[in-house]
Amino acid sequence: xxxxxxxxxxxFAQYGINIQKGELAKTPQEAKQIAAAIGGPxxxxxxxxxxxxxxxxxxxxxxxxxxxxxxxxxxxKTEIKGYKPNGxxxxxxxxxxxxxxxxxxxxxxxKKTVIIFSSFGGMDIEEISKKHPxxxxxxxxxELLGLxxxxxxxLLPLLNKDREIFLKLKEIVKKLYSxxxxxxxLIVEINPLILTENGDLVALDGKMEIDNNAQYRQKSLxxxxxxxxxxxxxxxxxxxxxxxxxxxxxxSIISNGAGLALSTLDLLHKYNMGVANIxxxxxxxxxxxxxxxxxxxxxxxxxxxxxxxxxxxxxxxxEIARGIAGALKSIPENISVVCRLQGxxxxxxxxxxKDVNLDADIDLEETVKNIVSTVNRGWRI
Amino acid sequence: MSILxxxxxxxxxxxxxxxEGSYHASLMKKYGTKVVAGxxxxxxxxxxxxxxxxxxxxxAVKSTEANTSILFVPPGFTKDGILEAIDGGIxxxxxxxxxxPVHDMIFTHYYARLNHCILIGPNTPxxxxxxxSKVGFMSDSIYKKGNIGVMSRSATLSYEIVNNLSNxxxxxxxxxxxxxxxxxxxxxVDLLPLFEEDSQxxxxxxxxxxxxxxxxxAAKYIKEHMKKPVIAFIAGEAAPEGKVMGHAGAIISPxxxxxxxxxxxxxQDAGVHMIERLSEIADMVTEIL
Numbered sequence: 001x002x003x004x005x006x007x008x009x010x011x012f013a014q015y016g017i018n019i020q021k022g023e024l025a026k027t028p029q030e031a032k033q034i035a036a037a038i039g040g041p042x043x044x045x046x047x048x049x050x051x052x053x054x055x056x057x058x059x060x061x062x063x064x065x066x067x068x069x070x071x072x073x074x075x076x077k078t079e080i081k082g083y084k085p086n087g088x089x090x091x092x093x094x095x096x097x098x099x100x101x102x103x104x105x106x107x108x109x110x111k112k113t114v115i116i117f118s119s120f121g122g123m124d125i126e127e128i129s130k131k132h133p134x135x136x137x138x139x140x141x142x143e144l145l146g147l148x149x150x151x152x153x154x155l156l157p158l159l160n161k162d163r164e165i166f167l168k169l170k171e172i173v174k175k176l177y178s179x180x181x182x183x184x185x186l187i188v189e190i191n192p193l194i195l196t197e198n199g200d201l202v203a204l205d206g207k208m209e210i211d212n213n214a215q216y217r218q219k220s221l222x223x224x225x226x227x228x229x230x231x232x233x234x235x236x237x238x239x240x241x242x243x244x245x246x247x248x249x250x251x252s253i254i255s256n257g258a259g260l261a262l263s264t265l266d267l268l269h270k271y272n273m274g275v276a277n278i279x280x281x282x283x284x285x286x287x288x289x290x291x292x293x294x295x296x297x298x299x300x301x302x303x304x305x306x307x308x309x310x311x312x313x314x315x316x317x318x319e320i321a322r323g324i325a326g327a328l329k330s331i332p333e334n335i336s337v338v339c340r341l342q343g344x345x346x347x348x349x350x351x352x353x354k355d356v357n358l359d360a361d362i363d364l365e366e367t368v369k370n371i372v373s374t375v376n377r378g379w380r381i
Numbered sequence: 382m383s384i385l386x387x388x389x390x391x392x393x394x395x396x397x398x399x400x401e402g403s404y405h406a407s408l409m410k411k412y413g414t415k416v417v418a419g420x421x422x423x424x425x426x427x428x429x430x431x432x433x434x435x436x437x438x439x440x441a442v443k444s445t446e447a448n449t450s451i452l453f454v455p456p457g458f459t460k461d462g463i464l465e466a467i468d469g470g471i472x473x474x475x476x477x478x479x480x481x482p483v484h485d486m487i488f489t490h491y492y493a494r495l496n497h498c499i500l501i502g503p504n505t506p507x508x509x510x511x512x513x514s515k516v517g518f519m520s521d522s523i524y525k526k527g528n529i530g531v532m533s534r535s536a537t538l539s540y541e542i543v544n545n546l547s548n549x550x551x552x553x554x555x556x557x558x559x560x561x562x563x564x565x566x567x568x569x570v571d572l573l574p575l576f577e578e579d580s581q582x583x584x585x586x587x588x589x590x591x592x593x594x595x596x597x598x599a600a601k602y603i604k605e606h607m608k609k610p611v612i613a614f615i616a617g618e619a620a621p622e623g624k625v626m627g628h629a630g631a632i633i634s635p636x637x638x639x640x641x642x643x644x645x646x647x648x649q650d651a652g653v654h655m656i657e658r659l660s661e662i663a664d665m666v667t668e669i670l
Binding site for chain 2: 106108109111112113142143144181184186211212213214216217243245247248255256257258259260261262263265266267268269275278280283311312313314342343344363364365
């Protein structure tokens, strides 16, 4: 889960990392008041979770405070890559002497935490690494060891051995590492971290993504970001207790496992059939749960066919079949329904479906061919 | 032989008094697994499904000589449970819960390693050596004893593959779920040497999927060290970038890292036999052996 810049900066401030003066505004009027309190030139920054907002018109420097309200109004109305801004951060404009890059990232491949620092900042790290590889340091940290001073000392050469700046940087790295650990970070990034004319290091931007698995112990952050970026169907699914993945196409895959659903998607793709959504029933679904799942995917207007792919283990095929039979009447006849049942109580399940005139196959490829032809025909029976 | 679990497995079930814990303790026992102890803090002294329950791992290990543990505990308690088991001297731990925080998993991964303990999971159905022992919750009727080693990131795809094999009378030595999370306790590369050494295993099937680099790391090991043939299947070629596809670990990074094409290529270059459809597995095995 990604956090907004204003959330990240609030955390930075709590840990004593310098940030600019300023606050979050939800309306142009609020932006005007905050700017007035700052009393000098300001920067307005759209609060969205996607990158590239500068190029998309989401960041504006306003030197004359009489222009704040109008500029803020425009930014609030500007969608960035399809996302509406969740407010504007109104910040004091600050003079930059030098820009750095600093992040702490969980490296999945190495199973380690890595500190990335560069004496070039302001552009994204891939670009810096390409243009100035010699200016980028990556320091891996053994998990059982944790961050130590010697790790940070390795950044000294990149600072032209300027000890004064280095000591300040050291403090920031330590604080950022504490934040990363405390908030279950996958990435915590300051880009740019700037050096001001009077020698302070200030976080001009802040990015953070936290581990979804840790949401239960990061409740305050989760509540504050209130699922604004989620797809409506995914949200409906979540509220009904399912993981739903919204994709592009017309088939809904209802399956009892993530891997099985994923390989079903692949197989449909081989037959040039797009998938509208995937719903994972997970293990041990009851008929009621199946009916609830059907209700969820039916709310996706793209759906023209539903493909059940069930490999019964803990899940029993007869239970699944009861759910499908129970919900069948509520599914319009121009929506195809095909089922593949395999594993625990397969034959009972197939017989139950026969009673409601639905053929179930035990072979996945046959099932896929079946839905491709019925959807193309546009009629269930 | 077989790997990880066998007749000598003496299993402890952490969280045995819970609904899932007690249910699967009874199923594992029925399969023939020696379930010797259960652990639930504060509930020691009783018996569940004929298994004595202890307050902590130390007591359980002292009284029963348990050497393997399976955890049926919620994600938030998993780290503590794993560390207690390692501290108690357990050398093989299976953790089934989905949704364990990755920072917890990184720490337990290294702590397990430090103590020469093998950690399997999270988000796994467990391990089964057909005919000998099952440490997990998979539906055991589809498995057959034989000479094929299987390891999979997805539970349902391992069932699918095993079912295809068993239907053609091709049995399995051990089937291991490495789990669907982004930081598994053990990865493919940790299991490959065990299968290579195992006298019962003649061929290894690896069921991977999009996300991460575990297949690529395995490919390098296969190329350099494996003599036994390996077949691989990678799920998710139709998945879009930047979207978590059900498993927390199944995500292609923006820019294409973790995609199917590259994984396939690297594996192929390492001499791995690739199948593109699950239904091709039995024929491929027959062709190679």
